[in-house]
Amino acid sequence: MISFERVSKRYEEGHDALREVSFTIEKDELVFLTGHSGAGKSTLLRLIMLMDRPTRGQVTVDETGLHSVSRRGIPHHRRKIGVVFQNHQLLYDRSVFDNVALPLIIAGYDHREVGRRVRAALDKVGLLARERAMPVTLSGGEQQRVGIARAVVGKPKILLADEPTGNLDPDLSAEIMRLFEDFRQVGVTVLIASHDLVLISRLHHRIMTLQEGRLIAGGGA
Amino acid sequence: MGVADHQAPGKSTGRAGASQSRAQVSHQLRGWLQHHRLSAAQSLLKVLERPAASMLTWLVIGIALALPVGFSVALDNVDRLGAGWDSPAQMSIFLTKDVDAQRAAAMTASLQQHDQIDSVNFVSREAALSEFAALSGFADVIESLQENPLPDVMLVTPRRDLASEAVAALRDELAALEDVDEVVVDMAWLQRLQSLLELSRRAVLMIGAMLVLGVILILGNTIRLAIEGRRDEIVVVKLVGGSNAFVRRPFLYTGLWYGVGGGLCAGLLVAAALWFVDEPVASLAALYKSNFSVVGPGVMGVLNLVILGGLLGLAGAWLAVTRHLSKIEPR
Numbered sequence: 014m015i016s017f018e019r020v021s022k023r024y025e026e027g028h029d030a031l032r033e034v035s036f037t038i039e040k041d042e043l044v045f046l047t048g049h050s051g052a053g054k055s056t057l058l059r060l061i062m063l064m065d066r067p068t069r070g071q072v073t074v075d076e077t078g079l080h081s082v083s084r085r086g087i088p089h090h091r092r093k094i095g096v097v098f099q100n101h102q103l104l105y106d107r108s109v110f111d112n113v114a115l116p117l118i119i120a121g122y123d124h125r126e127v128g129r130r131v132r133a134a135l136d137k138v139g140l141l142a143r144e145r146a147m148p149v150t151l152s153g154g155e156q157q158r159v160g161i162a163r164a165v166v167g168k169p170k171i172l173l174a175d176e177p178t179g180n181l182d183p184d185l186s187a188e189i190m191r192l193f194e195d196f197r198q199v200g201v202t203v204l205i206a207s208h209d210l211v212l213i214s215r216l217h218h219r220i221m222t223l224q225e226g227r228l229i230a231g232g233g234a
Numbered sequence: 235m236g237v238a239d240h241q242a243p244g245k246s247t248g249r250a251g252a253s254q255s256r257a258q259v260s261h262q263l264r265g266w267l268q269h270h271r272l273s274a275a276q277s278l279l280k281v282l283e284r285p286a287a288s289m290l291t292w293l294v295i296g297i298a299l300a301l302p303v304g305f306s307v308a309l310d311n312v313d314r315l316g317a318g319w320d321s322p323a324q325m326s327i328f329l330t331k332d333v334d335a336q337r338a339a340a341m342t343a344s345l346q347q348h349d350q351i352d353s354v355n356f357v358s359r360e361a362a363l364s365e366f367a368a369l370s371g372f373a374d375v376i377e378s379l380q381e382n383p384l385p386d387v388m389l390v391t392p393r394r395d396l397a398s399e400a401v402a403a404l405r406d407e408l409a410a411l412e413d414v415d416e417v418v419v420d421m422a423w424l425q426r427l428q429s430l431l432e433l434s435r436r437a438v439l440m441i442g443a444m445l446v447l448g449v450i451l452i453l454g455n456t457i458r459l460a461i462e463g464r465r466d467e468i469v470v471v472k473l474v475g476g477s478n479a480f481v482r483r484p485f486l487y488t489g490l491w492y493g494v495g496g497g498l499c500a501g502l503l504v505a506a507a508l509w510f511v512d513e514p515v516a517s518l519a520a521l522y523k524s525n526f527s528v529v530g531p532g533v534m535g536v537l538n539l540v541i542l543g544g545l546l547g548l549a550g551a552w553l554a555v556t557r558h559l560s561k562i563e564p565r
Contacts (some may be wrong), residue, residue: 061472064427064564085477092475102470118272119476165476 014040014171014202015061020070022056022226030056030225033070034219038204040170043197044231045213048223054106056221058173061204062094063087065090075170092191094163099176101156102163103148109135109159110144116167134162138192154185161192165201172196174205178212186212269483279488281495288495291456295496298449300503302442303531310436311528312427327388328410328415337413338386345388350396350404351510355389358469362387385415398425446546449496453516453550457466457489461558473564481559486551494540501536
């Protein structure tokens with residue numbers, strides 16, 4: 014579902030964020046991506062999202078080589094991917110419901126369908142009762158779950174998460190991880206960047222480790 | 235192709251696939267229309283949420299549009315006033331002094347047969363003198379004159395449908411007649427007025443063009459500020475797959491609402507200005523025994539203003555959006 018082939022990324026200021034990274038993630042797989050901050054985790058996710066282009070090498074997502082996706086094709090590509098951000102990236106001037114509905118409205122769904130799917134997603138993360146609430150009134154864990162609901166509401170094939178448990182206590186973190194495991198069960202490919210080694214090593218999934226831009230473990234499929 | 239088929243890759247084969255993708259296209263179209271409705275409504279709400287700031291923008295646009303429109307309405311009215319005087323371009327034929335009453339009468343009769351002349355009114359020199367004496371109050375002075383200094387005059391009204399060149403030709407023809415001393419056409423001032431009006435019209439067009447450009451820039455700047463204010467939202471929308479068209483849409487509607495409101499303001503301002511001058515114009519016209527009254531832009535004119543405002547709003551928003559939106563990318 015996601016494959017990197019000798020991918021390098023050098024930023025303009027000369028910093029090598031990724032060096033010759035190769036790996037393949039199959040459909041239905043849940044993979045953790047770990048490493049110190051600055052090891053290249055975020056860069057790797059950005060390449061999958063087409064927020065950046067690799068300097069060398071080939072990224073393939075859902076059988077599409079990303080070098081062939083034009084600027085105009087980027088929005089279409091991003092709709093295949095659900096993303097959960099560490100800082101939630103919610104819109105604070107609108108309700109939980111409207112936040113979760115955003116990807117569906119962008120994809121042009123009919124409003125009845127939007128209502129149905131948004132409630133299903135909120136139900137899945139246990140926030141159905143809060144659909145009318147504003148995000149600021151929610152706790153950090155709840156806001157993160159709104160972010161997850163928004164990431165999965167469009168039924169993406171791929172779910173990316175960048176430090177989804179960054180600011181949460183261990184219990185909440187474990188709960189969030191259980192949610193991701195549930196999505197893998199229904200056929201979503203999940204890639205989670207996290208430096209919470211204690212938590213992720215308990216979960217028995219493949220762990221890819223980046224160090225100074227090189228993939229030093231977990232690359233083989 | 236495109237939007238519809240990424241949701242069912244590999245499935246759009248055969249007839250079932252085709253009808254399925256057609257259903258998806260119509261579903262996408264409905265969603266697209268719904269987003270237009272939503273953007274329009276939400277932009278309008280956002281504009282109305284801050285009534286003071288929006289009112290200021292509306293007024294600025296309204297004044298900028300009302301100035302050229304007001305001038306052009308004024309010019310139209312002056313034009314109408316000129317048109318009222320235009321058709322009876324009267325000619326005065328001054329006869330030489332040695333013409334006697336009989337020849338003058340014969341000439342009057344023959345001119346009345348002329349196919350370019352509507353009517354001829356003969357004023358004899360005696361009649362002219364006594365009229366002048368009565369009206370001027372110089373009766374005593376005139377009585378003391380040994381000789382009547384005034385010539386016989388024929389007031390000739392050409393047919394109304396004559397073009398100004400034909401009137402000029404008629405004047406030359408009449409001037410060449412025997413016994414005619416001079417022919418005076420009271421049209422020079424009218425021509426001056428017409429050229430003055432034409433000049434003013436061009437000036438108004440020029441000023442109007444500049445103000446329209448100003449309106450576009452003002453709106454562009456307003457929209458730029460709106461874009462800056464919603465930078466975070468744009469980033470999030472782009473992250474979850476919003477296309478540039480999707481991001482652009484609410485801003486274009488915001489521009490449209492500002493423009494439409496501005497056009498409406500301009501219409502109201504012009505109407506208020508006309509109402510303000512209506513009474514003095516009416517009393518002035520009454521003094522000249524005319525029933526002239528000021529004609530405003532009318533409902534259609536105001537509607538045109540609103541449409542013009544809307545188009546300018548869209549143009550300004552488009553300008554701002556194409557310049558600034560592509561620069562906002564998720565970091």
